[in-house]
Amino acid sequence: MKITYTALVYGFISLFLSTSCVQAVFSEDAFVIDWQLANLGPWEKIIPDARDRNRVLIVSNSTETSSLVSSFNISSGQILFRNVLPFAVDDIQLDSNDHNILVCVNSSSQKWQKFDLHDWFLLDEGVSNVPATTILPPLSYPNDQVIIKGDGLHVLDKTSGLAQWKLELPQGFDKVEYFQYEDPLTLVLNVNHTQYIGFSVNGTELIPVWQREESLTNVVDYAVLDVFDSRDVELNEDMKAEVFSDSLWDAYWLRLTTNGNRLLNLLKDNHFSPGRIFTKVLGLDSKDTTASDLKFGFAKILIVLTNDGFIGGLDMINKGQLVWKLDLQIDQAIKMFWTDENHNELVVFSHDGHYLTIGLTNNLPIIKSRSSLPVKKNVYSVIKLEEHQYQYLIKFDNANHLLFTLDPRKGMSASFPFLFHSGSRMFITEHDSDGIYGYIIENDLIKDTWQRIVTPKEKIVAYDKRGETNLNSLGITLGDKSVLYKYLYPNLAAYLVTNEELHTITFNLIDTITGEILVTQKHKDSPDFRLPTDIVFGEYWVVYSYFSSEPVPEQKLVVVELYESLIPDERLSNPSNLVCYNPLTGNVNKPQFLTKQFIFPEIIEKMTISKTTDDITTKAIVMELENGQITYIPKLFLNARGKPAEEMTNNDKKEFMATPYTPVIPINDNFVITHFRNLLPGANSKLISITTNLESTSIICDLGHDIFCTRITPSGQFDLMSPTFEKGKLLITIFILLVITYVIRPSVSSKKLKEQWLIK
Structure with a gap:
């Protein structure tokens, strides 16, 4: 077939158009795609460091059980180190014998800790018998040197008393937080109670050199807005x-x-x-x-809600830069929801029973309405109901419920996943430390259906329900081509119960429609109830963590996998008969399960499961550790069917991505996604996963005292290209090859013709 010049040009144009539409994410280095907002919280005390005029100690974020003490460079605005003390600090003093040693004291409990001022290394601690100390007076600036007149601030000369520097006060000025006249002169202003601006001298002017926003501390909820x-x-x-x-x-x-x-x-x-x-x-x-x-879904606005009633929008591709902030002027915010599918409006609920609707116009927030619930009680939790439009299930501190409906004339709608619904009925499951409770909502009425109450010596310490995932396969293909069918019944939840009397921890799998316990297993290796436990529920598996004391102290990871049957190719569910999945008639096939236990070298605080758009990528168990680091383990390493390498048969080895059972899972440095960052998650932090448009990539965020986000690729970067990839050179090379092919084709055809007709 003869290749014409027109066909060649059309071919090149088609190739160009097809390749120009194919884009890829370029490789990113550490600290480029990840970012952290290291917060201090509102400053409570500032204590200057006598050895270094650029350094101060700041006490902040105090609660009844803890305080944050930080070393801060007041000239540059840089945090040098932070340390959370296990008691509320109300006094900081110097050791009488060594002024390089600092003593932090709680006067009511007489708890104290002694630190080295250089590196904040803990030297000693105790209760009562506080070491002899030299009292450090609280910081105060001389009133005769800093004068505020109208909208201006004047710094007076010590000798003449004349104004040496003048500064126009920023809007929202609250007070002078810190002032140091000696070289270097440093001035810190508090603006709107949560913003701190540091000034220094530049010739005859005071100029801002750093700024810190401390309002987005202690995040309680979040929402994601796609750009x-x-x-x-x-x-x-x-x-x-x-x-x-x-x-x-x-x-x-x-x-x-x-x-x-x-x-x-x-x-x-x-x-x-x-x-x-x-x-x-x-x-x-x-x-x-x-x-x-x-294009790849990385451009998002992370909207965070804090306990103090602040809401802020963070640009996720610009190092978490604060795009906007709004003071809702509510006390103890607890929950936030989108009210429409287009993400144009939010509703925020507070603990004292108030709720606000916030409209987003051009990605900027405006408070549209502010009101109170019809029942004046403290709110414990809020659940948004999907099938019942505009409705929320409110639970109060006294365990009573309210089915609350927002005014639909304000453009409200609902979108929130639930466990099970049939017709006009909706089944809801709630839990607290004392039990698990089932409800049915029918005809706008709430009725109790079942409850599982633990004994006074027991406590529910972790709970998770089966989430909604995209179903990609019904079973696991084994090495001999047979199939183990997954147990995919949707109405499941898993929880952990500790028993102080028997000193055990028990795993339970429960049907959330009937309250029937389907699977239970007990651990008698002396769990340490002082350390955290957590549980996550995947597609057909559960992973939970706890710390045991016997035979030796170690962190345990347990995986439980649920199957319809442990006999290959045996499927008990009938896809053509949906009645078999009706829990109300008792037609539910109970699962059969396999379990394995692993040892992990660090204490696990919280866990979550990585999410992707189509759930094709291998799942990863993302873990927040006690030392402040975040790491993850691909789920394939936590295999309940795994066998030791010496026991694996040929068919076992043929299974896709088969891994031998290793009881100890080491920490892979490549999977520590926080690198060497000093992360303070906080007691009630949230570890979340956000999907992107790329199936390989998931965004992981830790929201609490600090805010940290990064991207992970559990199955590798299969849709990611090298930054050295040069599309232009590739297209030019292909074009040259096409031209060469077009030019030499006649000579090749002529040579073939001569070989057929000429006699050698």
């Missing part, structure tokens, strides 16, 4: 305009004029330079990653 490419929005509007055109000719003319205007704008934006246009069209300028961030 869309404006070009996609314009394209959708153009398509809608074409659909509503009066005729085919009008639609064609609209498209022609629109594309003509875009071409003209492209020429103007690039100053009619062919080189710039060629570079932009080919995408050779890799410095601008905005388009790829939008």
